Amino acid sequence: DGGITQSPKYLFRKEGQNVTLSCEQNLNHDAMYWYRQDPGQGLRLIYYSQIVNDFQKGDIAEGYSVSREKKESFPLTVTSAQKNPTAFYLCASSVRRGGRYEQYFGPGTRLTVT
Amino acid sequence: AQSVSQHNHHVILSEAASLELGCNYSYGGTVNLFWYVQYPGQHLQLLLKYFSGDPLVKGIKGFEAEFIKSKFSFNLRKPSVQWSDTAEYFCAVNELRRGGSQGNLIFGKGTKLSVKP
Numbered sequence: 001d002g003g004i005t006q007s008p009k010y011l012f013r014k015e016g017q018n019v020t021l022s023c024e025q026n027l028n029h030d031a032m033y034w035y036r037q038d039p040g041q042g043l044r045l046i047y048y049s050q051i052v053n054d055f056q057k058g059d060i061a062e063g064y065s066v067s068r069e070k071k072e073s074f075p076l077t078v079t080s081a082q083k084n085p086t087a088f089y090l091c092a093s094s095v096r097r098g099g100r101y102e103q104y105f106g107p108g109t110r111l112t113v114t
Numbered sequence: 115a116q117s118v119s120q121h122n123h124h125v126i127l128s129e130a131a132s133l134e135l136g137c138n139y140s141y142g143g144t145v146n147l148f149w150y151v152q153y154p155g156q157h158l159q160l161l162l163k164y165f166s167g168d169p170l171v172k173g174i175k176g177f178e179a180e181f182i183k184s185k186f187s188f189n190l191r192k193p194s195v196q197w198s199d200t201a202e203y204f205c206a207v208n209e210l211r212r213g214g215s216q217g218n219l220i221f222g223k224g225t226k227l228s229v230k231p
Contacts, residue, residue, distance in 0.1 A: 042224050101216055105150075107157050
């Protein structure tokens with residue numbers, strides 16, 4: 001059963017703690033992405049990786065870090081430097097079809113920091 | 115900066131009403147265009163996409179969208195909505211660059227659709 005998994009679905013942390021969100025895909029996609037979704041804001045790109053051991057900052061990378069040691073995995077760490085970490089985090093991966101890329105999304109992790 | 119605008123934040127319709135959700139983008143070059151849907155408690159799913167060719171594209175569940183290049187628009191339509199269409203709809207655009215690479219997807223802020231039974 002192919003897809004993108006994100007765990008956990010809900011995550012609670014105290015302010016000042018780093019937290020790592022998991023994203024795994026078994027679709028054999030090369031590229032992976034992290035987005036943040038806030039009410040009324042749409043999706044904003046945090047980081048992306050087009051190949052193993054390489055990643056790039058998106059529009060709102062401050063306070064976040066990632067790694068891409070394996071093709072299947074792209075974990076996101078929300079650090080204590082992120083000023084407003086409470087949000088819904090979506091992971092995606094993309095496949096090339098007809099010369100263009102389509103993104104597929106995981107179920108998301110809702111992070112609450114208090 | 116490049117942007118995607120969705121004009122309606124929340125649309126409320128009765129079942130069987132027709133739907134049109136607006137989407138405009140600011141890129142000047144060649145673009146790929148997408149509509150995604152997020153049903154309550156579910157994954158973000160691809161509803162339809164436009165890469166090239168016929169500007170009227172059909173997606174799942176009776177949705178269609180029309181790319182009008184001169185208006186930088188990609189509006190989503192459905193002739194008759196159902197209660198099960200209640201969801202949030204996102205328009206997304208990325209640019210196709212020379213050499214075949216593509217820019218990152220830029221999303222609109224979303225439109226919530228509520229369909230009254």
